[in-house]
Amino acid sequence: MDNILVVDDEQEVGNFLSFLLEEKGYRVSVAESGKQTLDLLNDHKFGLAMLDVRLPDANGLDLLKEIKQKLPLCKVIIMTGYSTVKTAVEAIKLGANDYIEKPFEDIDQLEVQIDALFNDKDYTENTIESLAHGVGFIIGQQAKMKHLVTLAYKIASKNVNVLIEGETGTGKEVLARFIHQASARRDQPFIGINCGALSHALLESELFGHEKGAFTGAVNQRSGIFEIASQGTLLLDEIAEMTPAVQVKLLRVLETREFMRVGGEKPLRTNTRILAASHANLGETVRQQQFREDLFYRLDVVKLQIPSLRERNKDIPLFVSYFLEKNSSSLTFSDEAMNLLKNYSWPGNVRELANTVTQLTTLMDGEKTTITPADLPEKIILGNEIQTREKNSSQPVQTTDDDTTDLKSFLNAWENHMIHSLEDLRNFDFNHIENQIKELEHRVETTFVKQALIEADGNRKEAAHLLNISQRKFRYLLNEKNKED
Numbered sequence: 001m002d003n004i005l006v007v008d009d010e011q012e013v014g015n016f017l018s019f020l021l022e023e024k025g026y027r028v029s030v031a032e033s034g035k036q037t038l039d040l041l042n043d044h045k046f047g048l049a050m051l052d053v054r055l056p057d058a059n060g061l062d063l064l065k066e067i068k069q070k071l072p073l074c075k076v077i078i079m080t081g082y083s084t085v086k087t088a089v090e091a092i093k094l095g096a097n098d099y100i101e102k103p104f105e106d107i108d109q110l111e112v113q114i115d116a117l118f119n120d121k122d123y124t125e126n127t128i129e130s131l132a133h134g135v136g137f138i139i140g141q142q143a144k145m146k147h148l149v150t151l152a153y154k155i156a157s158k159n160v161n162v163l164i165e166g167e168t169g170t171g172k173e174v175l176a177r178f179i180h181q182a183s184a185r186r187d188q189p190f191i192g193i194n195c196g197a198l199s200h201a202l203l204e205s206e207l208f209g210h211e212k213g214a215f216t217g218a219v220n221q222r223s224g225i226f227e228i229a230s231q232g233t234l235l236l237d238e239i240a241e242m243t244p245a246v247q248v249k250l251l252r253v254l255e256t257r258e259f260m261r262v263g264g265e266k267p268l269r270t271n272t273r274i275l276a277a278s279h280a281n282l283g284e285t286v287r288q289q290q291f292r293e294d295l296f297y298r299l300d301v302v303k304l305q306i307p308s309l310r311e312r313n314k315d316i317p318l319f320v321s322y323f324l325e326k327n328s329s330s331l332t333f334s335d336e337a338m339n340l341l342k343n344y345s346w347p348g349n350v351r352e353l354a355n356t357v358t359q360l361t362t363l364m365d366g367e368k369t370t371i372t373p374a375d376l377p378e379k380i381i382l383g384n385e386i387q388t389r390e391k392n393s394s395q396p397v398q399t400t401d402d403d404t405t406d407l408k409s410f411l412n413a414w415e416n417h418m419i420h421s422l423e424d425l426r427n428f429d430f431n432h433i434e435n436q437i438k439e440l441e442h443r444v445e446t447t448f449v450k451q452a453l454i455e456a457d458g459n460r461k462e463a464a465h466l467l468n469i470s471q472r473k474f475r476y477l478l479n480e481k482n483k484e485d
């Protein structure tokens with residue numbers, strides 16, 4: 001169906017698109033308000049709707065939902081100004097196929113976009129899969145990850161900044177490579193830089209370059225990444241670690257596309273696309289006044305939050321096969337061993353899993369073909385023990401027998417787990433450790449509260465007295481923290 005609906009309250013936009021698209025043989029209807037849109041949707045069918053997100057009488061996102069509900073097959077392109085790009089990204093999450101920025105700068109590109117949508121060439125799972133495969137990025141089967149990658153694919157070709165958040169080892173850098181590969185910049189350099197790993201002076205010089213003699217040791221002039229990758233993509237990893245002075249300079253680049261080499265006086269222009277990554281919640285860092293708010297809003301145009309491996313543990317077998325293949329190994333995992341992998345919390349996420357598989361393939365003796373629980377690292381067995389205990393402790397407690405023994409073995413497993421974490425710091429992030437500490441607190445409190453109740457024959461006042469805490473606090477521990485038996 002070659003009917004197109006254009007929704008825009010600016011008459012010139014409607015006129016321009018009608019002229020452009022009718023010349024190409026499409027039939028165009030124009031609505032200038034939400035009401036007119038709904039009227040047209042009642043009487044006509046459309047193959048494509050081009051929708052402005054700001055209308056005097058309607059919210060573009062509500063109209064999008066209306067269109068998708070009435071005409072599920074109708075493709076939707078959101079039309080947006082720079083200030084509403086975030087809304088356009090929301091619209092894509094809600095099912096819009098693409099967005100374009102107004103004023104239209106590249107009419108040819110606009111025509112290509114429209115034709116592609118009509119011919120169903122916009123994007124397919126296959127394209128995404130093969131691009132991901134090309135950069136060694138396993139998407140997995142979980143809907144959350146599929147949506148995230150589809151969004152990443154759709155915004156890859158736009159010049160918007162992207163903020164990628166996720167725990168350590170979740171694949172922020174691989175996702176950034178995927179975005180670069182899916183963009184028109186794919187033949188230009190992709191450069192990743194870890195803002196936490198370099199001193200202030202070195203980071204500044206890496207990004208902006210320096211003039212000869214700018215500082216001791218600057219014997220030659222040197223170009224920075226903003227020059228070298230002016231047409232490429234820059235991943236600023238661990239952006240929360242960037243010093244305030246470099247943050248100011250970066251903000252200037254984002255606002256004006258201009259920068260100066262260290263020690264230089266001539267402004268240079270750059271077109272580098274910036275992707276930022278952080279394992280910390282950058283918004284939280286802003287609230288704690290450790291990161292500039294204005295820079296945060298510039299970077300956070302599109303946020304891609306990668307889930308932890310725990311949240312996608314169903315994909316663990318897929319990851320394992322991938323890493324086995326990467327190591328050219330023909331080993332397999334027994335069902336029991338695979339279940340242990342699935343139930344482990346993977347604080348170091350995919351990186352930790354990849355390292356574990358590599359270690360197993362190098363350590364296994366040549367005779368063995370199947371990995372069993374006995375071959376797995378101790379941390380995985382201990383981690384599973386803790387998980388099981390966590391699960392049991394969240395169920396209503398029926399008996400109080402053996403509580404002390406239970407606490408003892410929990411403390412043993414907990415202590416071992418902590419020691420392992422400390423010895424394997426690269427694979428741990430502190431959020432996980434903090435959760436484990438909370439769990440410890442919870443377990444210890446539970447045991448004390450239960451024991452006090454037993455000794456006080458169920459009398460809460462007496463039990464509170466035994467623990468030397470107020471009745472109020474005892475009630476809180478019992479009720480609020482779900483410790484009632």
Ligand SMILES: Nc1ncnc2c1ncn2[C@@H]1O[C@H](COP(=O)(O)OP(=O)(O)OP(=O)(O)O)[C@@H](O)[C@H]1O
Binds near residue numbers: 138167168175237354
């Ligand atoms: N989806 C994935 N598919 C394949 N490999 C992955 C995936 N996610 C992560 N990895 C692998 O895990 C390791 C860590 O990935 P990456 O460096 O992208 O994580 P990160 O989130 O950027 O980590 P950090 O926060 O420590 O910088 C790499 O070896 C990468 O290849």
